[in-house]
Amino acid sequence: MLRRILFLSILSFIYSAHAVVTTDSWRDAARKAGQSETTQIRSEALAELRKQKNLDQKLILALDTEDRYLALEAISALQLKKLVPDLLSKVEKDIDGFLTLTLSSLLDEANKDKVLSGYSGLLTSKKFKTISPATIVALLEPLGRIGVALPAKSVEQMFKHKYPEVRSSTLQYVRSMALAHKKREYNKVLDSGITSAEFQLRLQTISILQELLSLNIKSTYSLTKLRGICQKEKVKNARESCLQFLSKGGMK
Amino acid sequence: MSAARLLLLACLIAIQAHSATTPASKECKAAYNDLFSKPVMNLWMVFGYKDIRPARFVGDRHERLAFVQKILAPCTKGNFACGFKRDGKNADLFTRKISSPDKKSAKKTVTVQLWVVSSSVGSDDQSNRDNPFQMWQTGYAKKSFDEAIANADVVFYNGHSRFGAGPDFAPPRLDDTGQVDSVYYQNQKLGFSDILETLGTRTEKKKKSGLKILGLFSCSSTQHFSNEIKKYASVGLISGKSLIFYSDALENSLVSLSSILQMRCSDGINKALGDGKGVDGMTIEGFAP
Secondary structure, eight states: OHHHHHHHHHHHHHHHHHHHHHHHHHHHHHHHHHHOSSHHHHHHHHHHHHHOTTHHHHHHHHTTSTTHHHHHHHHHHTTOGGGHHHHHHHGGGOSSSHHHHHHHTTOOTTTHHHHHHHHHHHHHSGGGGGSOHHHHHHHHHHHHHHTOOOOHHHHHHHTTOSSHHHHHHHHHHHHHHHHTTOOOTTHHHHHHHHTOSSHHHHHHHHHHHHHHHHTTOOOSOOHHHHHHHHHTOSSHHHHHHHHHHHSTTOOO | OOHHHHHHHHHHHHHHHHOOOOOOSHHHHHHHHHHTOSSEEEEEEEEOOOBOTTSOBBOHHHHHHHHHHHHHSOOOTTOOSOOOEEOSSOTTEEEEEEEOSOTTSSOOEEEEEEEEEOSOSSSBHHHHHTOHHHHHHHHHHHHHHHHHHHHOSEEEEESOOGGGTOOOOSOOOBOTTSSBOHHHHHTOOTHHHHHHHHHHHHHHHOTTSSOOEEEEESTTHIIIIIHHHHHHOOOEEEEOSSOOOHHHHHHHHHHHHHHHHTTOOHHHHHHHTGGGOTTTOOEEESSOO
16 A cells, blocks of 8 residues: 555656646747747747647736746747637737737738727727727737728827827837828828927937928928928937938938 | 725835835945935936847837836835836936935935937838838937946846847848848947947046946846956946846846845845846846945
8 A cells, every 4th residue: 555655656746747847848948939049949949839738728827927928929939820819808908018019920811800900999999098008009010010090080199198109109100101001191190290399209200201201202391391390409419310311311 | 904004004115115225235335325426327228129030020119118117107115116207308218316325415315317218110120121210219229328338327238149249229130041140240249349448448537437337138148248348347247147038138127227226235136136047047246245
């Protein structure tokens, strides 16, 4: 009997030790996949991740723990598109945008419409006020890149956000929509951008207006008008950069 | 528990969260008296251009914003990387007042100016390369970093090591396969030589001022940069021996900021950074024990 108990104890110990190794190894592999400087190490890490049993479940559970970032890394690295609905349901509560960025890395023709309409819905509904600034920035990026037109009023509202990072991303969205997708209904945002309190946003706006001008895209801002705005710029370094944007050859 | 007691407890926690520890050793006390000797202490956190190959994604804007959300949040017990207010005219400037460590000093508080700068203008590397504003952002981040090395009290870099070429604020040079050109970077010092030059000049001209703590939150920063920096200047150097995962680098940056504002000595900072052990451990060298 004693030998039997001893045997079972050893078996149990081996099993639990194995379980620990298995549990930790997805974390190690995810970390390696994310930090590797060579494609070989990354490939090995991905192979290790693929060997894991019940990985999907482990990753979803880990999203609410301190292993969140490793789980997101694994999901993105392995392109686990079946987890898209799970991730989409968590976007609203994403604290720092990294879950949303992971979800955007899984976009394809099959899931694109559903995910992007989810993003648009969050940005144009009352929920907007409860979404973290970092998540708003993450939501806007693929919409601009792919060319999903948001209502002009919502975009103008976004440009009133107290975080300048959200306003900067809104400008980036307007730029993408105007240059890549020929959507020009967001000019009011550019008008507001020029008078932003922060010099970084004023410069970003001037850079966009200069691009529109150089592509002969109809704008209410002529080169002379933009030059006048630059000359009135109060921050000395910003004034120099502003004029450089407009000089022949652009920014050096 | 009554509402009054709850309120009292909340106040006690808030007071504790805002009270820095008194530096333990004489050297440590002197180091913090020096660090906070001026009415304004300047601390820079510059994020390098963080492309994530093989994807086109660039992460530093997002990491910066996660960092900004944390420093703007109200303080909780034991965390000092918090409670900052943003400047109304400069999106990258945050301030907070803390008690002066020098009890003999006439000034009771010191203003901490924390500058937080990123390098990329968008999340897509290819788009950034086609965006004229990227060139400005790269130049702005690089200039910020170089000037901070010359003039600030504390500088943190959170970005790629670029195979030892050093802090890098631009979209990387790629090889024929679309990967970062490792051969090019291994043969160049780029951002790192600029640090050394600035530190060398600083050491010759004004030994008692300038940079006091340099944090390099990048992969294998100890091996890549530590020995050379120690030759040029005596700064408290935070670095790590391992490749570092982005969220660990971000967390270590916040922990280091919190430790400095809490006026921890090197043992305390090392403890908070995991004593250099494990996958995310880092250490501080050359700082008061």
